[in-house]
Amino acid sequence: MRGGKSHELQEEIIVNLCENHDFINLDVMELMNDEMHRGTNIGQEFIKIVKQDKNIPASLIVRMLKKIVYCGQPQLNQFILSNFPEQIDQVHEFESNCSKIAAIIYPTSGGSIVDISQKELGLFNIESLFQKQFRLKTMSEWSF
Numbered sequence: 001m002r003g004g005k006s007h008e009l010q011e012e013i014i015v016n017l018c019e020n021h022d023f024i025n026l027d028v029m030e031l032m033n034d035e036m037h038r039g040t041n042i043g044q045e046f047i048k049i050v051k052q053d054k055n056i057p058a059s060l061i062v063r064m065l066k067k068i069v070y071c072g073q074p075q076l077n078q079f080i081l082s083n084f085p086e087q088i089d090q091v092h093e094f095e096s097n098c099s100k101i102a103a104i105i106y107p108t109s110g111g112s113i114v115d116i117s118q119k120e121l122g123l124f125n126i127e128s129l130f131q132k133q134f135r136l137k138t139m140s141e142w143s144f
Contacts, residue, residue, distance in 0.1 A: 009107040028084035058093035
């Protein structure tokens with residue numbers, strides 16, 4: 001789930017997918033904060049890196065996510081990633097060491113309109129990576 005112009009629509013989509021289609025929302029920023037607050041091994045690594053004013057590497061975030069995605073409960077197999085991935089290296093790390101990304105959802109104020117800023121497609125973000133890999137669909141076209 002990419003952050004969009006309509007936070008309310010983003011929340012509505014997440015609630016719908018979770019309540020009606022058995023998805024589990026993984027807000028990666030919240031999960032990272034929880035790991036740091038609980039003082040887990042991964043949380044301590046996050047704290048150490050943050051204290052050094054460095055970016056947390058994608059490999060460490062994916063290591064945290066992998067423990068959740070592959071928790072050993074087969075019925076937990078549909079996830080929404082919120083606030084991750086943001087950059088191409090994070091996409092590559094996640095797909096090579098955890099799972100394939102099946103879709104990207106862009107909530108906009110236009111409802112079923114997908115709005116991707118063309119000026120940002122030259123950056124190393126996931127929009128530039130996936131612009132040719134996915135045919136963008138409206139929400140009504142997705143089947144769950």
